Each structure stands twice: as structure tokens, then as C-alpha cells.
Amino acid sequence: MGHMVEFAPRPWDRPAPERAGRLSIYGMLPEDFTAMGAPGRAEHIFAMIQRPWEYRDGFPRLSREIREWLVANLDTALPEVAERHASEDGSTKLMLRLGDGECIEAVHMPREVRNPRVTLCVSSQVGCAMGCAFCATGTLGIRRNLSAGEIVGQVLAALRELGPERPHAITLVFMGMGEPLHNLEQVHRAIQILNHTRGLNISTRRITVSTSGLVPGIERLAHMEPRPWLAVSLNATTDEARSALMPVNRAWGLARLREALDAWSLGDRERLTIEYVLVAGQNDTMEDAERLAEWMGELRRGHNVNLIRLNEHEAASFREPDEAQVNAFVARLKALNCFVTVRKSRGRDIQGACGQLVKKSKGPSKRIENC
Ligand code: SF4
Secondary structure (H helix, E strand, C coil), X not given: CCCCXXXXXXXXXXXXXXXXHCCEHHHCCHHHHHHCCCCCCHHHXXXXXXXXXXXXXXXCCCCHHHHHHHHHHCECCCCEEEXXXXXXXXXXXXXXXXXXXXXXXXXXXXXXXXXXXXXXXCCCEEECCCCCCCCCHHHXXXXXXXXXXXXXXXXHHHHHHHXXXXXXXXXXXXXXXXXXXXXXXXXXXXXXXXXXXXXXXXXXXHEEEEECCCHHHHHHHCCCCCCCXXXXXXXXXXXXXXXXXXXXXXXXXXXHHHHHHHCCCCCCCXXXXXXXXXXXXXXXXXXXXXXXXXXXXXXXXXXXXXXXECCCCCCCCCCCCCHHHHHHHHXXXXXXXXXXXXXXXXXXXXXXXXXXXXXXXXXXXXXXXCC
16 A cells, blocks of 8 residues: 655645635535534434425425524525536536635536436536646636535535436536545545435445546545545556646656555445546557556456547647547557446537636636646
8 A cells, every 4th residue: 555645735725715704504514513503403404405306495394493593604505507508418517606706617417318317527626736738627727625515515506407306316526627636625525415315315436536646635535434436537658748748747657646546445346447538649649558558457457448539628739639549549458458438528519528627717826837
């Protein structure tokens, strides 16, 4: 097992501003209500807040005393849906405005039109510090972390806007704006809330946290409970190429990243996902496929290489490879015993696809080149 590296406080650890000095009601676990001295049964209050489809109009089944206590002590506002962009493929990008006016984006992807099963791609930060060269969000720099209440509020706001009503039909992926492991405390707290049996009760098998390869974060998350599934965005097969595309690699190179994955003890039927964005002329050669298979090593057994064709956007000059190149790459990996899927990108026409999430915000942001 790799050694643990503690996080020192970083500029992006700035907490979310609390509206009127109050914590968000959506970031509370039952024990928090108890600790705050809420009147009545804490689990009951938690269920009322987290299962809104059962209580459409606020908190009607709570006693007046509890309602007044909640409103007086906590921020009850959900992120506001500021814009809604529907794609031809059935997915919808939502722009959500937070209490301090900052905006984040979430993408709602039904499996097929009118199917209640849905994948929600959620954000963990406003902007991102990681500066990946192919990613639109990376051009924003970091503005701040989301609080657990804002992350859970994002999920509830998206479900309220677009459904489905029932929680068993939701898959959550932390692949929106931000590096979730740069905001691990709040992301994990949000997962605790979303996984809670009295709340949305989303299984950890249906929650995936996707990281650019922040090794200390992987090592911390490995020991946390509940633990979501992990996806790592790899995108290159030599340290030189990966450092050029993803500055995180300058701090934690390919060998160190692989060590952290080896130390991730897998649960029953758990799989790791290695994401690989194919960029024409950068990482899509047959030699890349061979190096990728070699780097995977034992992980080739049962784990998944998820190939994604680059989603082009204005902020970068990179291009997506053509169909023939993608097919050749897939064939080479399969010949080397890798389990490969090619992700069908959703929401390309609304700039909602992977690496395209960007919302121009006012004011300065901080770009951190070396993580
Ligand atoms: S790919 Fe992910 S980690 Fe990299 S800049 Fe974009 S949002 Fe951040």
C-alpha cells in the first residue's frame, strides 16, 4: 500500500460562503440535526428534506415548530436553475446558480428518451485548478469548492427539474466541473448524505468519483466509508506526454498513480475505470495502445478502459481522431486483453459533453499549474 500524504490547506480550500451565515439544510446528516438541538426526530427531518418527491410543497408534514426551527437555523434554498439547454440526444445541461451568484453546470442524461433511469453528471467545484490542456473547465481556473449542501442541492435541483422521481433509477458521476478529490471532505460528506438509507439511498455502486490522478486524494478516499467507485482520467502513456496534457502528472507520475491504484482494495464486483480521452496526434497511436495495456498490467483483468473521443471546444486547438483511428486503437487494446468501452458522448451540441463544461464567471480566478 502506498504511503498516505496529508493535505496541507490550499488556496482552493476556501469554503462556500454561507448564505446569511447559515449552513445549507441539504448538507446535514441526521446526527447534525441532533447536535444542533433540532426539535423532533432527526432522521424524520432528514428524510423529509432528502426525499422531496414525497413532500412536494416544502415541509408540510413537519410540525410548525420544526419548520420554524429549520427556516430560522438553516439555509433552505436549493441552487436555482438559471439556464436549461436540451440536446437532440435527450440529455439536458443545467446551469445552476448558487447562493453567492457563482454558477455550476450539471448534465442530466436519461438512458433513452422517457426511460426513468438517468445518469447525472455533477460538479464538485466552481471551475477547476488542474489545468488539463484539453478541457474547457480547466481554462476557468479555480474559483471555489462547493459545500456538501451545494453538491446535494445540485442533485435535488436537477431531479426536481427533470426527474426521475424515484432514487433507485439514478447513477451519479462526479465528472462535471472540478477535481472532486481537491474537495474531498465536502464531496465525501455529500456521498454520505446521498447514500443514506433515509435519504436518496443511492448505492455506492452507482456513484463514481472521477479524478485526474490526485494521488493523495485517491489514498485518502481508499479508506473512507461509504466509498464510491473510482475512475481515473489517464489520457497519455508516457510521463512526458501526460505532463504536457495534465499538469497533475508533474507531481504524481504514471508509476506513482499505478501504485495508488494497486493499494485500492476492491470490494465485491467493484471495478476501476481508466478513462482515456483520445486526442488526434497526441495519444492515439498503436504504441500508445500498447503502452496503455502494459501500464494496466493486472488491471486488464475485469477493469475497464473507457475511451472518449475528444470533445472539441473553442478553448483548445486539439482535434478528435477520426473513426478509423479510434477503431484501430480499440482493436489493439482488445488484442492485448483489455476490456474496452467507447463512451458515447452526450450533449455535444449543447457543450455539455465531457471536457466542455465551462461557464464564464465574473471576477478573477486562480490558475494553479502545478498541483
Ligand atoms: S479534465 Fe477535470 S480535472 Fe482536468 S481541468 Fe477539466 S475538470 Fe479539471
